[in-house]
Amino acid sequence: MTDPQFPKPFWQTKPLADMSADEWESLCDGCGKCCLIRLEDEETGEVHNTDAHCKLFDSGSCECKDYVNRKAVVSDCVILKPANIKALKWMPRSCAYRLLSEGAELPEWHHLRTGSRDSIHEAGMSVRNATVTEEGLSEAALLSRITLWPGEPGWED
Numbered sequence: 001m002t003d004p005q006f007p008k009p010f011w012q013t014k015p016l017a018d019m020s021a022d023e024w025e026s027l028c029d030g031c032g033k034c035c036l037i038r039l040e041d042e043e044t045g046e047v048h049n050t051d052a053h054c055k056l057f058d059s060g061s062c063e064c065k066d067y068v069n070r071k072a073v074v075s076d077c078v079i080l081k082p083a084n085i086k087a088l089k090w091m092p093r094s095c096a097y098r099l100l101s102e103g104a105e106l107p108e109w110h111h112l113r114t115g116s117r118d119s120i121h122e123a124g125m126s127v128r129n130a131t132v133t134e135e136g137l138s139e140a141a142l143l144s145r146i147t148l149w150p151g152e153p154g155w156e157d
């Protein structure tokens, strides 16, 4: 039974579709993995992450440099919504939106659990300071930059 003095947090009680805009935005852990360039194997359909990032991504802050206008600047940037998160199979396994849409709990390093936006970086679960810009990279160069990231398929501790 839940102690009324310590009610459950919103992400444990509200479906994604019922969250306020602020609650929804607060879920993003700032991992930066969804801003990586991904390559799809045409034969298998398998999606591979690289260590190259979207031109609008800031590696040092691990954030989009123009979040409000991101879709206007990068037309193929995907705006996450409760209605599309389940269909986006390439979203990182550690992504808070993906986890909640699958009925899982937020990881122990998530800032809503720790109270610190730094905890994801300290846990090694973000791509901060570990990527290069996509700009100027050929397809062949991108192929050579396929990278396994912590928490994602193929990664082993």
Ligand code: SF4
Pocket: 027, 028, 029, 030, 031, 032, 033, 034, 035, 080, 091, 092, 094, 095, 096, 097
């Ligand atoms: S993968 Fe999910 S949690 Fe990580 S930055 Fe993208 S939207 Fe935020």
Ligand code: SF4
Pocket: 034, 035, 036, 054, 055, 056, 057, 058, 063, 064, 065, 066, 067, 070, 071, 074, 077, 078
């Ligand atoms: S436009 Fe911004 S949010 Fe979209 S992929 Fe690029 S860096 Fe990420």
